[in-house]
Amino acid sequence: MSKSGTKMRLSEAKTLELIDLYRREECLWNSRLPVYRYKTKRNEAIERIVKELNVRKLEAHHVTTKIKNLRNSYCAELKKMSGGRRRDSFKPKVWFAKMDSFLRAHVPCPTPDATVMPSLPNVKIEIVSDSEESESNVTENNKEDLQSLIRTIEKLSEQLKTRTTRKQDVFDDFGTYVASVLRSLPSERAMALQPKIISLINSSDDIKYEYN
Known part of the structure; x- marks a missing residue:
């Protein structure tokens, strides 16, 4: 199997740790920073996350894919919140609060409620x-x-x-x-x-x- 086709599963604890490390590396999500535009710096940040997680056989492309999937899931949760269901009955996952504490202003997730993010x-x-x-x-x-x-x-x-x-x-x-x-x-x-x-x-x- 090719390198790009390999899959890596992270435990819930490691996923939450990944979110904390992702938050620390602002160049990966804060588009207001000049360093956000430099791919080299972003790659270095990914490598630091790989090292900190210390998971056997975990590589940079696994972390990149996991972050992308988390961002997509985060946007999906926001869409559910802004949809027709009652928000007091909506129960997002534990990781949502962690990501929402720093990511909402930096992720252009389209919602049915046009101009204001819920x-x-x-x-x-x-x-x-x-x-x-x-x-x-x-x-x-x-x-x-x-x-x-x-x-x-x-x-x-x-x-x-x-x-x-x-x-x-x-x-x-x-x-x-x-x-x-x-x-x-x-x-x-x-x-x-x-x-x-x-x-x-x-x-x-x-x-x-x-x-x-």
Whole structure:
């Protein structure tokens, strides 16, 4: 069998590790960087990922194919979110939150909702069963409060977006990421974090900033 025809399967743990390494190598996905245009630099980044994964017989073309497949799957998940089904019943895979935390602004995935990329309200991330078991014991009021917190974070993200000429920036990415992390936690734990997050934001005047 030719080199291009060989296949390599990665475990779920290695796939999640691959996503983390992919995020670290911005030249592979951040089209705003000048280095994104240099194939040599992208190839070097792929080789670093191969070395870090340390999987027997894994080669650069396997990693390239796996990344391409993950991006295609990511776009497919976004299309499902923007489709006719209710978004509160939609359950993307665990890896989706990882990729969505950095990739959404850089992947031109076409959606039925023309101009604005859908955000993440009411998305439930599939996590381990003990978290689901914990969530079942939370009262309906607590669930509503959690959704209110998530909507507040996303509203802040939208407000930040209107203050810049760019469609999306690091603040939007951060707001989306915080929302996705909260959804991936047991509801009781996410609720406990709510006052801490608000307290940190309200105390921002007391923080001393250092600029490079």
